[in-house]
Amino acid sequence: MKRIMLIIFIILLTGCGKAEYNTQYLDVFDTYTTFQAYCSSQQEFDEISQGLHSEMTRLNKLFDIYNDYEGISNLKAINDNAGKKPVSVDKDLYELIKAGVNAYDETDGYINIAMGSVLKVWHNYREEALASPEKAAVPSYDELSEAARHTDIGSIILDDDTMSVYISDKYTSIDPGAIAKGYAADRAREYLENKGVTAALLNLGGNVICLNDDSKPLWKIGVQKPEEGSSEYVYKLDLNNKSAVSSGNYQRYYMYNGKVYHHIIDKNTLMPADNNKSVTIVSNSSLEGDIYSTYLFILPYSEGSKIAEEKGFEAVWVDNEDKVTANVAQGK
Amino acid sequence: MSKTKYITYMAMLLTLTIVLSIFESMLPSFTAIPGVKLGLANIVVMFTVFFIGRKQAVALNVAKGVFAAITRGAVAGVLSLCGGLLSILVIILLLSIFKDRISYMLLSIAGAISHNIGQIIAVSFMLNVYAYMYLPVLIVSGVVMGSVTGVLLKTLMPVLAYPLKEVGK
Amino acid sequence: MNNSFFKVRDIIIIAAILAAAFILYIGIEYTSRQGYTAEILLNNEVIKTLDLREDTLYSPEELPHVVFEVKEGSVRFMESDCPDKICVNTGYINKRGQTAVCLPNRLVLRIRGNDVDTVL
Numbered sequence: 356m357k358r359i360m361l362i363i364f365i366i367l368l369t370g371c372g373k374a375e376y377n378t379q380y381l382d383v384f385d386t387y388t389t390f391q392a393y394c395s396s397q398q399e400f401d402e403i404s405q406g407l408h409s410e411m412t413r414l415n416k417l418f419d420i421y422n423d424y425e426g427i428s429n430l431k432a433i434n435d436n437a438g439k440k441p442v443s444v445d446k447d448l449y450e451l452i453k454a455g456v457n458a459y460d461e462t463d464g465y466i467n468i469a470m471g472s473v474l475k476v477w478h479n480y481r482e483e484a485l486a487s488p489e490k491a492a493v494p495s496y497d498e499l500s501e502a503a504r505h506t507d508i509g510s511i512i513l514d515d516d517t518m519s520v521y522i523s524d525k526y527t528s529i530d531p532g533a534i535a536k537g538y539a540a541d542r543a544r545e546y547l548e549n550k551g552v553t554a555a556l557l558n559l560g561g562n563v564i565c566l567n568d569d570s571k572p573l574w575k576i577g578v579q580k581p582e583e584g585s586s587e588y589v590y591k592l593d594l595n596n597k598s599a600v601s602s603g604n605y606q607r608y609y610m611y612n613g614k615v616y617h618h619i620i621d622k623n624t625l626m627p628a629d630n631n632k633s634v635t636i637v638s639n640s641s642l643e644g645d646i647y648s649t650y651l652f653i654l655p656y657s658e659g660s661k662i663a664e665e666k667g668f669e670a671v672w673v674d675n676e677d678k679v680t681a682n683v684a685q686g687k
Numbered sequence: 688m689s690k691t692k693y694i695t696y697m698a699m700l701l702t703l704t705i706v707l708s709i710f711e712s713m714l715p716s717f718t719a720i721p722g723v724k725l726g727l728a729n730i731v732v733m734f735t736v737f738f739i740g741r742k743q744a745v746a747l748n749v750a751k752g753v754f755a756a757i758t759r760g761a762v763a764g765v766l767s768l769c770g771g772l773l774s775i776l777v778i779i780l781l782l783s784i785f786k787d788r789i790s791y792m793l794l795s796i797a798g799a800i801s802h803n804i805g806q807i808i809a810v811s812f813m814l815n816v817y818a819y820m821y822l823p824v825l826i827v828s829g830v831v832m833g834s835v836t837g838v839l840l841k842t843l844m845p846v847l848a849y850p851l852k853e854v855g856k
Numbered sequence: 857m858n859n860s861f862f863k864v865r866d867i868i869i870i871a872a873i874l875a876a877a878f879i880l881y882i883g884i885e886y887t888s889r890q891g892y893t894a895e896i897l898l899n900n901e902v903i904k905t906l907d908l909r910e911d912t913l914y915s916p917e918e919l920p921h922v923v924f925e926v927k928e929g930s931v932r933f934m935e936s937d938c939p940d941k942i943c944v945n946t947g948y949i950n951k952r953g954q955t956a957v958c959l960p961n962r963l964v965l966r967i968r969g970n971d972v973d974t975v976l
Contacts, residue, residue, distance in 0.1 A: 379900060379964060387957045387964075389974055485940050558974040577972035584946035586954035588975045601976045635976070737859075792862045793869060800873070823881035830873060841861050 373554075373570050376400035383411040384536055386560025392547070393554035393570045403550055407557070410546050411539060417448045418535045420471070420528070430529060434471065438525025441514065449518045451531055451538045452511065454642055458534060459508045462650040465622060469511055471528030472502040473625055477618065484609035484616075491611040499625040506622075532618070536562040537600060537645025544598075544641070561606060563599045564641050578671050578679075581605050581632035589679050590635075590671050598641035602648040603633030603673075621653050628653040632677065637669035644668075656680065688851075696850055697743065704731045704751050725832055726799055730840050732775060733798060734847050737791070741779050748775050766806050773805030774798045795837030800829030894931045894949075896924065897964040906931060908950070908967075919961055933958060933965060 377391035378400075390407060394400040416424045420431050433442045433452075455468035476494050484491035505526035512521040522529065531538075540562040547555050553568035565574040576599050577588025583605045592599055604627065608617035621628040634652040638644040647668060651659035656672055663670040663682055671681045688696070707727040714725075728751060736744035748771035756764020778798045781789055803825035896904040896916065903916055906926050913934070914924045921937035930948035933956055943958035943965075953975075955966040 379897070381900070381957075381959055381962045381964075385959075387955075387959060391973065556973055558976055561976045563974060563976050574974075575972040577975040579975045584942045584956060586946075586949065586956070586975050587951070588972060591972060599976060787859045790860050790863045790866055793866050794859075796870065796873070823877040823884065826877035826880070827874060830870060830877075837861075 375571075376404075378404050380408055380411065383408070383415045384539065384559060386536075388560055389556075389558045391556045392552055393568075394552075403547070403552055406550065407543060407546055410542065411559070414447060414535075414539045414542060417445055418451060418531050418539075420530060430531060433520050433522060434528040437510075437522035437527055441512070441517070441519040441521035443517055443519040446518060447538075447542065449513070449520065451534065452520055452529065453513060454538060455529070455531060455534050456508060456511060456513065458646045462646060464508070465650050465653050466533050466646050467506060467508055467622060468529050468531055468534065469508045469522075469527055470503075470506045470620070470622065471530035472505045472526060473499060473620060474530045474532065474618075475528065476502050477616075477620060477627075481607065481609045481616070481618070484611065488610070491609055493611055493616060496625070503622075503625055533602075533649040534642060534645050536560065537598075537640075537642040540564045540598060540600075540641035540645075561601045561603070562641050562645060563594070565594045565597065567595050578635050578673070579603070579605075579633070581673050581677070583608075589673060589677075590681060592635075592637060592669070592671070594637065597637050597639060598644045599635060599637045600641060600644035600648040601633055601635040602645075602652040604629075604631075605633070619649055619652055629675070630655045631659075632673045632675055633671075634659065634673075635671040636663070638666075692850075697739075697747075699850075700731055700735060700739075700847075701747060701750050704728045704747060705754050707731065708751065708755070726802060726836055727839070729774065729795075729798060729802065730836050730843060731847070732771065733778065733791075733795060733836070733840055734844065736775060736778055736782070738848060738851065741775075744775050744779075745772070748772055766809050769809035770802040770805040773808075774802035777801040791840060792834065792837040795840060796830050796833030799833030799836065800826055803829050894926070894965060894967045897966070899962050916963075919963070922958070922961055922963060924965065931965065931967070932956065933963075936961065 373393045373395050375391055375393050376397060377389065379390070380388040388411070390404055392400060392403060394403065416427050417429050419429050420434060423429070423431055428442055428444050430448060433444065436442050452468065458466040459468070476499055480492060480494050505524055507524065507527065510522050510524040510527045511529065512523055514521070536559050540557065540559050541564070543557050543559070544564045544566065547566055553566055554571040556563065556565045556574050563576055567573065573593040573595055576592040576594050578590040578592065579585055579601060580587040580589050581603050602619060604615055604617040604619070606618065608615050610616070615627070617627045619628050620626065631652050634648050636644045636648040636651065638647065647662070647666065651662060651670065654662070656674065659672070660670070660682060669682065671679065673679055707730070711725055711727045732744055732747055735747055749768065751771060752764050752768030755767040775798070778794050781794060781797055804822070807822060807825060894906045894908055895902050896906065898916060898918060904914060906912070906914060906924065908926055908929050908931055910926065911928065912926045914926070915922060921935065922933065923935040925932055925934040927948070930950035932948045933943040933946065936943050936958055938958055938960035940960065943956050943963070946956040949956055949965070949967060952967055953972065955964060957964050
């Protein structure tokens with residue numbers, strides 16, 4: 356209704372013939388991605404959408420820790436060469452890892468891209484449980500703490516001059532899960548701005564960026580009801596040239612004995628964090644939003660809300676009783 | 688009225704229509720609801736259909752549509768034309784049925800509503816969206832705006848008709 | 857022309873027009889809440905449109921192991937051969953803009969129209 360009204364509004368009052376087009380990608384960042392934009396023709400939209408898709412595919416391959424791609428020196432290559440030799444990488448991958456290292460300091464170590472070994476344990480248990488639910492299990496504390504011995508962020512050695520990355524401990528690996536989509540979403544914004552797109556919305560499976568102009572002064576974003584695959588929402592955000600990122604316990608998880616085991620791991624317990632069902636952060640940078648939504652998801656509300664206030668983020672918490680709490684942005 | 692005076696007079700009405708359109712597009716939109724606009728130019732069109740003639744009113748609308756197409760693009764032109772023509776046709780239809788038993792106020796309201804409906808139909812065709820959902824709001828806005836233009840028409844009627852009187856018709 | 861400017865009778869006619877608009881509004885709100893069409897997209901292309909007013913079962917030719925069910929104005933993935941079953945677990949959807957997605961089968965089920973632009 357609102358959208359139709361806006362389309363008519365634009366045409367009646369400005370006489371400008373832009374219409375909204377949309378598409379979706381099912382093959383980037385292992386998630387369901389939607390893209391919508393205001394363009395003057397389907398052809399114009401298709402061109403932009405294809406360009407955006409190949410940019411996202413490129414970043415997806417660079418940040419992949421499970422697959423090799425011919426001719427690409429990606430994150431898996433860095434991990435494979437841990438304890439062996441430095442790997443020279445593309446600027447985007449280098450920047451991502453650098454941002455990850457910075458995030459460690461900023462979040463008191465809660466966001467640690469060097470936690471690959473621990474996350475891998477959980478990843479394997481999750482894959483196993485999803486493939487055959489009767490085999491579902493929870494890793495033992497011994498197994499997890501053994502893996503946690505190899506999560507020192509200091510093992511990641513960066514060389515700005517050669518843009519190379521070296522992991523000095525051969526059992527340590529990088530998992531960029533908490534930052535990769537945020538970084539990619541920021542690149543997507545740059546891509547769209549360079550293409551002259553002024554009204555667009557990209558939802559990279561929980562990482563949203565939007566561009567606004569007169570044809571779409573505000574994008575309305577629903578904060579998902581914390582259930583897998585749900586398209587119901589519990590809170591509405593109005594976004595204007597901002598990013599919104601949600602971290603939730605419903606995004607990647609498996610069930611064991613009626614309990615949810617999801618993918619956001621608290622470094623202190625090495626278990627899935629259980630203070631919230633989801634946290635959504637509105638910020639300028641999607642990378643920052645990605646980092647802080649995960650960070651605040653792990654922390655209890657009482658601590659997280661202070662940080663959100665300090666940083667001037669608009670944030671929405673859904674707690675374990677499905678109670679929704681939103682703070683009002685202080686402006687930043 | 689001599690031919691020269693007639694042409695001058697019609698040109699004046701057309702100019703007035705266009706000036707009012709431009710003036711209106713310059714006003715800040717006082718509501719976020721699309722399609723809700725005063726339709727000031729309709730005052731002149733209605734005056735024309737009431738006091739000059741039906742053919743002239745249709746011609747005025749077509750000219751206004753062409754002007755919109757030139758200055759604001761083909762889409763705006765088509766919208767202006769669809770709204771304007773439907774509006775004028777409804778007024779003419781009502782006048783032929785009810786003759787002098789229908790008030791200016793009602794004609795003005797009917798014109799405003801059908802103007803909105805004409806634009807909605809055009810939008811629906813061009814964009815393939817379900818614009819009909821927006822119909823109720825446009826009907827209500829048609830009633831409000833039609834009343835306003837009706838009152839304005841009553842106020843302006845003596846002024847617009849002045850040249851007619853001066854030449855003794 | 858000697859039509860009157862305004863007649864008392866006009867008030868009744870105007871009231872009737874406003875009432876009609878109101879009834880229209882209620883009707884549109886009601887039917888749009890029903891959603892009443894769902895689209896199934898395979899590889900980004902609409903392969904089927906389902907009318908939610910008619911209860912039915914549907915399987916895409918390309919994916920015979922996936923079954924969609926339309927029941928009492930709602931639609932869902934009833935069966936799917938994918939490993940994670942996220943699509944099936946999403947359950948019934950019936951509001952404008954809702955989606956259910958099956959990434960392994962590259963299927964999207966969505967109800968047309970929306971009151972938010974995206975959900976995250």
